[in-house]
Amino acid sequence: MTENDWSVPETDLFDRLRTAIETDADAVLATVVAVEGSAYRRPGAKMLVDADRGGAGSITAGCLEDEVRLLAEDVLEAGEPHVETWDLTGDDEIWGRGVGCNGVITVLLELVDDTLAPALDAVAGGTDVGVATVVGGDLPTGDRSVYRPDDGFGDAEGTGLPDWLTDRVEAPLADLVEDGKSETLTVEAEEGTVEVFLDGITAPPDLVVFGSGHDVGPVVELAKLVDFRVTVVAFRGAQALQERFPQADEVVSASPRDVADLREWDDDTYAVVMSHNFVDDRFTLAELLDTPVPYIGLMGPRDRFEEMREEFDEEGVEFSRDQLDRVHTPIGLDLGGDAPYQIAYSIVAELLAVANDRTPRHLSDRAGPIHDRVSLSTE
Amino acid sequence: MTENDWSVPETDLFDRLRTAIETDADAVLATVVAVEGSAYRRPGAKMLVDADRGGAGSITAGCLEDEVRLLAEDVLEAGEPHVETWDLTGDDEIWGRGVGCNGVITVLLELVDDTLAPALDAVAGGTDVGVATVVGGDLPTGDRSVYRPDDGFGDAEGTGLPDWLTDRVEAPLADLVEDGKSETLTVEAEEGTVEVFLDGITAPPDLVVFGSGHDVGPVVELAKLVDFRVTVVAFRGAQALQERFPQADEVVSASPRDVADLREWDDDTYAVVMSHNFVDDRFTLAELLDTPVPYIGLMGPRDRFEEMREEFDEEGVEFSRDQLDRVHTPIGLDLGGDAPYQIAYSIVAELLAVANDRTPRHLSDRAGPIHDRVSLSTE
Structure with missing residues (x-):
């Protein structure tokens, strides 16, 4: 694997992830679950780290990839998922105010296992899909359920979240799947308080x-x-x-x-x-x-x-x-x-x-808020 | 060489052409010198055919490539350049009215030799260049001179055209180099009548x-x-x-x-x-x-x-x-x-x-004449 493999098309990244699951490979998936401030990639961006520290995908523009790779080794060793937040704000002249090298970015690192397989299979088959994953609070980090627009959470394999939680996140996740967006939601209920990452994954056109x-x-x-x-x-x-x-x-x-x-x-x-x-x-x-x-x-x-x-x-x-x-x-x-x-x-x-329903023109000529990809998250 | 090599970036094609010259390879260069009617490629489009019928580049969209390859073998054997015109007009329902498979297209086939080397070297070095090549009339087909915006024909190597001809084509060739365009011109003079292909080659930005x-x-x-x-x-x-x-x-x-x-x-x-x-x-x-x-x-x-x-x-x-x-x-x-x-x-x-000095928008929204690449040649 060459350095250059870190930049791969998203479809390639998903293919590699499927292969890693099928071959039961020792690998860690890092997913951006929240961003504050400007960022090169948005929540949902993924990076696959192999046991030999090779991998594919990029979650910042190279600012945090080395640290993520190191942390992935710990996750592999411990066998447990981990959520890490990097705060790169501040007036630091060297690292501050960059794009992707500032703001607060939260990343879920988890062992690659078959809980994601139903989602990846659906996407490969042309179906948009949603994944709800615990990233904090009163339930174990990494627990997840897969949501399909046609079936809801009901018939999906890999269901790991209790009904009280899936009931609460189903509507917002449906919207996110529709828009191909992802965000972390805090759910407060009688049964507990949980932070859930809702990942809307669009099948390739x-x-x-x-x-x-x-x-x-x-x-x-x-x-x-x-x-x-x-x-x-x-x-x-x-x-x-x-x-x-x-x-x-x-x-x-x-x-x-x-x-x-x-x-x-x-x-x-x-x-x-x-x-x-x-x-x-x-x-x-x-x-x-x-x-x-x-x-x-x-x-x-x-x-x-x-x-x-x-x-x-x-x-x-x-x-x-x-x-x-x-x-x-x-x-x-x-x-x-x-x-x-x-x-x-x-x-x-x-x-x-x-x-993508865009009017082709220079982004610099576009009035109003800046481009999605560098928008300020309200998370 | 795979089939797919026929579609290569222009810069790759020029690199291969330089390599063929440097290694004294048995190869033929086919260049579109005139087009009537709509065409996928314009005059100046080039295709390199190796002795084993491999090669690079594409001068139509696959409509004539096979015939060009066969003809290239004859040119290799004869050791002489050749100009061929294909008339694909008419009401033939199968071959007519396509894009690139209709109109009248004229192609110069020539052995790859070092007469093009000064032009290729200039382009590789970032300089736009013009090449005037005889494609018909009272001078030998394939004779050529290389023109540089700074030097004119004067100091260029490979000068093969008489002064009376270079004097006549210098001004139009200068314009074509400026615009990165190519066309065939008929020059009628006391000394004779000659058809000259004027090839304006732009260095990559x-x-x-x-x-x-x-x-x-x-x-x-x-x-x-x-x-x-x-x-x-x-x-x-x-x-x-x-x-x-x-x-x-x-x-x-x-x-x-x-x-x-x-x-x-x-x-x-x-x-x-x-x-x-x-x-x-x-x-x-x-x-x-x-x-x-x-x-x-x-x-x-x-x-x-x-x-x-x-x-x-x-x-x-x-x-x-x-x-x-x-x-x-x-x-x-x-x-x-x-x-x-x-x-x-x-x-x-x-x-x-x-x-390319374009306003980004859908070509289908552009008023006026159709896109350059499918414009009707006045040749």
Whole structure:
């Protein structure tokens, strides 16, 4: 494991965590459970520390990672979870007022065990999930229950919290899962006072790329780095394609007329149409317009799309304004550049902006409060 | 060489081309010299084909690559350059009206030899360069001269074109180099009629990243993929840092007070300040404001920058509005996401937009003519 592995896509971190659980590895998971002041990462940020002090992920920008690694050894040895708070506020000219190197940050360190497995399995399967974990108070630190939007806490495996507590945290955790956010809540009840970390974990959005040209590879590679689950759909000559797109989660062969039936399409699935074949792209577009996907990026000039629309009209196929508004063509954000990686970069930038419901612009031009990632926690 | 190598960053392609020249490899360079109709790549796009039919780069999106590879074998065998035109227009439902699979595309195939070396060396050294190459008419195909903005054709090595021709193409080539564009020009003179491909090749812009935290790696990696030349500046603990940022072109150690003297700063150099240390970042910012860099991205919330400005004021250090307008903080485009790769993605997206002088927005929202990369050539 190289130093550089500390920065990995979130999906890679989750994969490694699953592997650590499956192989019963000696490893510690560190999770930011509370932040006061500005911070590089927010509550929910995770870091995996192996027994040999290697690992993956980053919970600050390198300010506390060394200390976390040392502490992880103690946790491994003791076999007990531990909550540590670092107070980096103050006027210290060297360490103060940085980003990620100031404020008060609280981290839960715990042995990697199968209590997280149901949550990780759900996320890998495309389901958002919530995890409620005791981080202080009258119940043992590390006790947890897993919450699924469909099932609540009821049928989830690994339930370890008493009903009086899950009843109290279910509503706020549902909201956090919806927003993909995490925070620590203090619950005061007859039965006791408990601090519970409520972790809303969002499943990666799906990206389906239609095409198998040389220009598809960079789109797959970049989308994977920013945590899309990527499927490549090739229309013909699909031999050995998995090899051609090694980063893709899945490579499938299909007919453009069967796109709607290819898989389940939902409002967290994004489609990029870049087969470079007019007829294939047109069939694909027509099929996608009848699905609930919120984004259809179409490679090519605007005229090409207009020509497709004229053919739909001629064939008597009608689409509503709402349906057509989801088509983005020319595809991508206007970042300039015309090399394959630069074109791919602008496509994936557009995917991120749409998936995160942002208006693409300079953050420095955005009025009002600063960016989420450096917002002041009210915790 | 895997299939996937066909899509490589432009800088990688140029590196491979230089290596092929230096090792006297049997290889063919294919360059798009003219395009009519919509196309995925523009004139100037290059593809390197090795003797074993491996190679790098992509001149369409996979529509013609196989044919180019076959033709490259003939060129290798014959030892002579060759110009081929593919006419993919027409109403053919299968191949017509695609992007990159239609229009008329003309490609120069030539043996890789040292006539391109001076141009590649100049670009690697940070200098924009122009190459004038005969692609038809009364002079031998493949004859070329290299043009440098400072020297003209005068002192350049590899000069192969007669003065009457270089005199005629110098002005248009100078414009193309300035714009980073390429096109084929027909020159009619007493001495003869010649078609000359004028290739404006832009040196990669420089990115200097100040910081050595875990969050720097993803910025370096993504910036390299979109063809920045990346230098990482670490302020302390700079041991083994090259290893930590394997993709960086250079990793150096410096003091924040010596930033201005660290290197030559010009208007094609972009700076990202992310040391996460307030004092280091403030010194760096003050130094950078006195250089001509067009972009200074500063990690952290807006308040942090305001605090730096107050300290400048208290110290009696004044900066003009023009100087301060180059500071982008919070850094990055508003794409959402808060994982390290997502933050890095928004930073590099902002770098691209600024370097290419674009207003970040959806291309589908851009009024007027379609994107450059799919514009109709007037050739």
